[in-house]
Every structure is written in C-alpha cells, then in structure tokens.
Amino acid sequence: MTTIIDIHEVSKSFGGVVANEEVSMSVEKGGITGLIGPNGSGKTTLFNSIVGYHPIDHGSIRFEGEEISTLPVQKIARRGLLRTFQQTRIYGAMNCVENMLISMPHRKMSFFDAFSRNGEEDYDRADALLDFVGLYEKRFLRSGSLSFGQQKLLEFAMALMNEPTALLLDEPTAGINPTLINGLIDRLKRANTDFGITLFIIEHNMRVIMNMADKIYCLAHGRLLAEGTPEQIQNDQKVVDAYLGAH
Amino acid sequence: MNAKKALLYIIVLAATLAAPFLFPDFRTQLATLWLMIIVALTWDMTGGQMGYNSLGNIFFYGTGMYVAAVIAIGIVYNVGEYTDAAGGGRFEFTDAQYFSGMMLGIIGAGLFCALVAVVIGYLTFGLRGPYFAIGTLGVAIAAGELVSNWDWVGGGQGIALPVYPGDFDTGKLYFYYLFAATGVILFVFLRWLYATRFGAAINAIRDDEGKAEAMGVHTMRYKLTTWSMAAFFVGVVGGISAFQLIHFEPLETAYQTINLGIFMVVCVLLGGKGTLWGPIVGAILFHVFKEVTWNYLLGWQWVALGALIVVTVVYFQDGIMGWLIHRKPEWFGIRVEQKNLAVGTDE
Numbered sequence: 001m002t003t004i005i006d007i008h009e010v011s012k013s014f015g016g017v018v019a020n021e022e023v024s025m026s027v028e029k030g031g032i033t034g035l036i037g038p039n040g041s042g043k044t045t046l047f048n049s050i051v052g053y054h055p056i057d058h059g060s061i062r063f064e065g066e067e068i069s070t071l072p073v074q075k076i077a078r079r080g081l082l083r084t085f086q087q088t089r090i091y092g093a094m095n096c097v098e099n100m101l102i103s104m105p106h107r108k109m110s111f112f113d114a115f116s117r118n119g120e121e122d123y124d125r126a127d128a129l130l131d132f133v134g135l136y137e138k139r140f141l142r143s144g145s146l147s148f149g150q151q152k153l154l155e156f157a158m159a160l161m162n163e164p165t166a167l168l169l170d171e172p173t174a175g176i177n178p179t180l181i182n183g184l185i186d187r188l189k190r191a192n193t194d195f196g197i198t199l200f201i202i203e204h205n206m207r208v209i210m211n212m213a214d215k216i217y218c219l220a221h222g223r224l225l226a227e228g229t230p231e232q233i234q235n236d237q238k239v240v241d242a243y244l245g246a247h
Numbered sequence: 248m249n250a251k252k253a254l255l256y257i258i259v260l261a262a263t264l265a266a267p268f269l270f271p272d273f274r275t276q277l278a279t280l281w282l283m284i285i286v287a288l289t290w291d292m293t294g295g296q297m298g299y300n301s302l303g304n305i306f307f308y309g310t311g312m313y314v315a316a317v318i319a320i321g322i323v324y325n326v327g328e329y330t331d332a333a334g335g336g337r338f339e340f341t342d343a344q345y346f347s348g349m350m351l352g353i354i355g356a357g358l359f360c361a362l363v364a365v366v367i368g369y370l371t372f373g374l375r376g377p378y379f380a381i382g383t384l385g386v387a388i389a390a391g392e393l394v395s396n397w398d399w400v401g402g403g404q405g406i407a408l409p410v411y412p413g414d415f416d417t418g419k420l421y422f423y424y425l426f427a428a429t430g431v432i433l434f435v436f437l438r439w440l441y442a443t444r445f446g447a448a449i450n451a452i453r454d455d456e457g458k459a460e461a462m463g464v465h466t467m468r469y470k471l472t473t474w475s476m477a478a479f480f481v482g483v484v485g486g487i488s489a490f491q492l493i494h495f496e497p498l499e500t501a502y503q504t505i506n507l508g509i510f511m512v513v514c515v516l517l518g519g520k521g522t523l524w525g526p527i528v529g530a531i532l533f534h535v536f537k538e539v540t541w542n543y544l545l546g547w548q549w550v551a552l553g554a555l556i557v558v559t560v561v562y563f564q565d566g567i568m569g570w571l572i573h574r575k576p577e578w579f580g581i582r583v584e585q586k587n588l589a590v591g592t593d594e
Contacts, residue, residue, distance in 0.1 A: 051461065072460075074466065089458040089461075091454035092454055098450070101444070102447045102448060102451040114445040115443050116443060117443055138583060
C-alpha cells in the first residue's frame, strides 16, 4: 500500500494555545485510518489543517505526493480530498436531491458544464446514494427539517456524490441513534471497499473505530501519543491513561 | 412544461403585449412597472438566490444611464461640447443617428456594467452579510458624488438627451415595449439559469458558502458571474431609462440610492426572496401601492411606504411566495415519497 496523505511534523497554535505540535502520520491509500484522542486533543484542528482551513505554522502535508499545506480549501477539495463536519453542514433550504446534485464533482466540470442541467444519470446516482444511506423516502423534504442524524447521513451521501479520492470524516456517528450506528459502520466500510475511497476518521465511539480501522493514531494535548493496529491501541497503557485523565 | 403552465405563460405574455392599449393613460406607469420588475429580478439573483444582499445595484442603473448617453452622443458629437451647452445649442440628431445611438448605447451600457461588476465584485465579495450590503452601498454613493463633479458628463446638471423623434404617444409605447422585451428576456433567461447546475451552485453559496467551498465549488467564479449577469440587465434598463426620461442628473435620477436603490429590495422582500415569481409579484404590488399612496395620500406617502416596509419585514419575512410555500408545500413539490410508489430508479 502507498501513502496518500503524508503529514510531516505539523504544528499549529492559536495564540498561546498549541493545538498540534510536530504531529506526523500517514494515511494509507485504500484503507481506513482512525484518529482518536480526548476532547481538545487537536483532532479537528489537524483535519482543518489538512483541508486548508487555516495555514499551518510548521511542517508539511502532502496529498498524493504533492504539497497541499499552502492551498486554499476549494483547491484541495477539487483534488479529491474532502471532509465532513463535526457540526453537520448541509444546505438547509433545499431538499435532499438538490443537496446531492450540488455535490456533483465540480473538479470534473468545466465552467460551461455548469450551464447545463443535470442529466438522468445524475438524478439516478443521487437517488441511489440517498437509498444507500436510507434517505430515499425523504428525498423531497427540506433537508433542514431532517433530524440531526439524518442530516449526518445526508452529508455523508453528499460526500460520496462528489467522488472523492480520500474522505475525512469528523465524528460520523456522533448524534446518531445507536441502532443506526451498525448500519452506518456497514455503509462506511462499503464506501471504502465498493467505491474505493480512502477514509480517515475521527471517532469517539471506540466500538465503532476499533471495528473499522486498519490503523489508529491517538492524539493527546496536541501531540501524537500512540499509533498502531486497533489491538495495539486498546492495550496501550498511555492511551487508557489519556482517556481516563491520568495525563 | 405542462399545459396549465403553458397557458399561464401565454396569458401573461398576451397581457404584457395588450397592457398599453388597455390602459393608454398609464403607458409610462406600465413602463416603470417593468423597470421595477427587472431591477427586482436582478436584485434577487444575488440577494435571494445567492445570499449576497447588495444595496449598490443602483450603481449599475446610474452607470448604465451615463454609458448609454455618452455612447449615443459620442458617435455624433464631441461629448464635452454637448454637455457644456447643457441642453442648449444646436445639436441635431437624425432618426438614424438617434436609434442607432440608442441601441448601441443600451447594449454598451449593459456590457460595460457587466465588466465593472466583475471588478467591483472582486473587491467586495470578500465581505459577507451586512458588510457586503454597506460596502456596495458605499460604491453607489461614491459613484454618484464622483459623477456629479465630472464636468465632461455634465457634472451636477446631468445630461439632456435628444427627444424621441416620432409622435409623443408612440414614443411612450416604444419605451414600454423596450422595457417589456428586456423583462421578458430576463425572465426566460432566469427561468433557464435557475434550473441549471449554476443555479444550484449559487443556492449552495447562499445556504452555506463554507460548505460549498469545502465541496470544491468555484464560489468566487460563480459569484462574479452572477453579479455580472445581473449588472448587465440593470445597465441595459439604465440605458433605456436615460432615453425615456430625456434628462437625468447624477444624484436624484441616476444614482438614486434612497429611491429605486431601496425600492428594488423592498419589492423582493415583499414578493419573496429566492423565488422566480416573488420579485415580480412584489414589484407589481409595490408599484401599485406606491402610485396609489402618491396620488391619494400625498404628504403621507413616505409614511405609508415606511409602514409597508415595517409590516413586510416584521410579519412577512419570507414574502408572499415564501408564505405560500409554507402554507401549501405540496404545490412546490415538498412531500414524503413512498418508495414502492416511485417509478423505476434503482430497483
């Protein structure tokens, strides 16, 4: 396997708060990589740095071998590196199908393509993906009127619609009904195997992440605390201590 | 398009063509109504569909007037000498010069405004929400002041254009149809545009610009294009207005921020932001309301107008179309679909 996202000694601080300090990790192409850590350990900051939300202070981030740490959000997204948000972000005034159609991969579109209508196959794809996440029946409702969990599923479907190479998911199961979580794990795995999308997932639910990831990184206080397979992480005393507050 | 919709469009088009003959005394009023519809529709392109509330669209109206006038005069005479005479002197225009100057002027006004919108947009689209509104308002006010101090285009006195060469009543009819044709073209254009991926992309910018960026949408490119297209049409009607009004000056007619500049926003709010018909319904109601109060409540007309704005903003925030969508969602296709009833998609 080859490395698709290569994070090398990345540091980011906000004023006096050091959110990430010399963090290095690598995400394997075609795999599922997990990122865990207690609240405030700098996981979302790292995601924001990767997708270009803010400049990093130090270090380098490479995507498919090319430096992306100096690029703005849109350009990174158009390279096929996408993220979903912890606080779900969808287009609330539009229905689910419209949300899906907007998420068409703009990187594969020229300026003049934008002046055409969506074709039959685009609608079919939107419907199929909405069906995939279980929102088919609600597809003509205003997405803002859906429950939080459903909005999360919609955001996930929108990300798939965009045909990304790699997808960064910020707590995909937070706020989702426990009975739905199994279904979501299954769908995430299928997105990885069937669509071949590399996943990099922040997750607090240990059962979920241990179930899915091939490799897990653990952050604490902005530093990399541990890395390894789910078994290694589960048995790592430092990780247990960090979560129980021994740090 | 189903038969019912087609019939509706045919009726509206017939009414448009017949209106000046049905109400011959109101030809100028009807032309102004079309002007209101056009500026409301173009304001809604950025304000309603894209979520950028501009208070400076009147800039393109005023600029359109000046560009059209300068082109129409400039192809026959020296503009500086013409404006120095301030409406006096002997500056004759043949019919051919008048009409060709007008057409070139109107189209030139549209193109010039479309270009300027890209430049101003590039500078102001970094601003969001109220800051964008105030920023664009500043551009319009500054432009009015600058032009009123620019003697080459007549300074504070403005420009007096040649009068329509034919019969007075025919002239009114002529300008009515110019406005109406522009309005119909704009409507057909927007009806098409809002159904394309482009329309969806600007709606995405309105609903969550950060999300649209994160999904790789070319937000700046779409914002500039939208504003540029809106500016084109406002510039065109500015150009038509210049010839219809014959004489115009910078602060009260061309860059009239507190009149037309605000009216277009009120029309859209009244009719419903972000809908195709909202700005049209709003413009008609607003224009009727304004003319009635200006005639029968003279002295209180601004008070009545202020009351209308307050009532709209407080009780009808989504406008008439928004209220309808809320009341009758099924008319607008908002429904829960049963899977087994759906026709062949994925199974």
